[in-house]
Amino acid sequence: MSFFDYRQPPPETTWPQQKRDWLGPPTGWVGGWVPWHVVLSRGPTHHVTLTEVSAYPIGVELRLVLRAMPVADEPSPAASVVTELSPRRKAGRDDPLKTLMSSQQSLFGIGFPDGRRALPQRFLSQANIINPEGHPMLSSAGSGGGHHGVTSQRWWLWPLPPAGPLTFVFAWLDQGADETSLVLDGTELVNAAQKAEKVWDVSPT
C-alpha cells in the first residue's frame, strides 16, 4: 500500500484539541532550530531538499526546496506546486505557474513512529480539517521563489511527533519521481521543541 493511500480510514486515536494549533506556529514564539538539511528526492530533472526545521511544543515548521530542470520553451515546473498555494496568482511569460502541473502530482507526507500519518489538508476531509482530532496534519505555511527553476514550500506539521523514527515521504509524479522515503530521528524534534522560546505575549484573538 502506498504511503499516500489516504482513502484508508484514519486511526481511532484522539488528540487533545487546541484551537488553531494545527494551522501554524504559535504567535509570539521562536522555534527551536533543528540542523537538518537533507535531500528527499533527486533525479535527472529534479532535486528536493528538506531544510529549515524548527520545533515548537505543539508542532514543527519545515521547508521543502524544489528544483526542476526547465523544459524548453516552458517555465520550470519547480514552482508549479505554488499553484496550489497561490492559485490566484497570474501567470506571466516567465512565470512557472504557467506550468499547470496538477497539484496532485507532488506528494509529501510524514509518518509518525506510532503509525499515524501527517498529510496535507487536501488529502483530508473537510471535517478533519476543521476538527483534526488525532489526525496529524501538514498545513501550508507559505511559499517563495518560483523563478530560475527553484521554489520552496513551508509546511507546518501538527502535532509535535513523538520521539522515534520519523519517515519523510515524497513523490513528484510529473518528474518521474516515484515515492521515496527518508527516516530521521524525531527525538531531535522533541529535544529542539524544548528550546523553543516565547518571546512576547500576544493578546488572544
Add this chain to the structure above:
Amino acid sequence: MGFFDDLLPPSSEPDLTPTGRGDWQGPPAGWAGGWVPWHVVLSRGKDHYVFLSDVSAYPSGVELAVVSLFRPEEELSAVVTPEPVPHLPPGFRRVTGTASATMVRRPHDESQFGIGFADGRKALPWAVERHGLNPRDPVLWRTGGEGRQEMGIQWWWLWPLPPPGPLTFAFSWPAHGVDETLAVFDAAELVNAAEKAEKLWEWR
C-alpha cells in the same frame, strides 16, 4: 564608528548600461548550494526578533535568509512611537533590510542590513544610484520574500563569495531604537561550503 556611518554616495556616476542577469543578481540557475549550518540571532528586543538562517554557498556568492518577527501591530501601538526617518546622505537610498506586512504598513520603519568582508569591503542592499547595473562593489540583492502575520522572511544573495576571514553581519533599526548590532562569522566556512555546491543540470 558604526558600520553604516561611512556610507556616502558614490563619487562617480553609476554604470547604468543594461546587461543580462549577472552573477550579482542571484544564485546560478541549475545549481544547489553547499549548506552552511548558521542560525544566529542578529537582533532582538521587546518588539522584534531577527535572525539569520538558511545559508547556502555557491562559487559566485552566498544565499541567506533574514527572518524577522514582530509583535503584532496592536501590541506595538502601545509601545512604539513612530519617528521620522533620519536624513540620509544625498544620493544614497536606504533600502529596507527586513520586511513584513507590519513594516509595509509603517513605511518609515526601515532597518539596515549589511555585511563586512575581511578585506574591508562592505556589501549593502543593491540600489541603482549606488551600484548601477554593473556593480563592482559587493552587493546584497534581494531574491525574494514571504511573510505571515507577525513574521517576514527576506532572502538575500551576497555577491561575490567573500574571502576567508572574519565576516561581519551588521543590523540596525533606528526607527525602533535598535542600535547597531554586529555578528562575526568565519567566512572560511562559506568558502568550504561553496566547494560542495553542485551543478545539477545545464540551464537552458
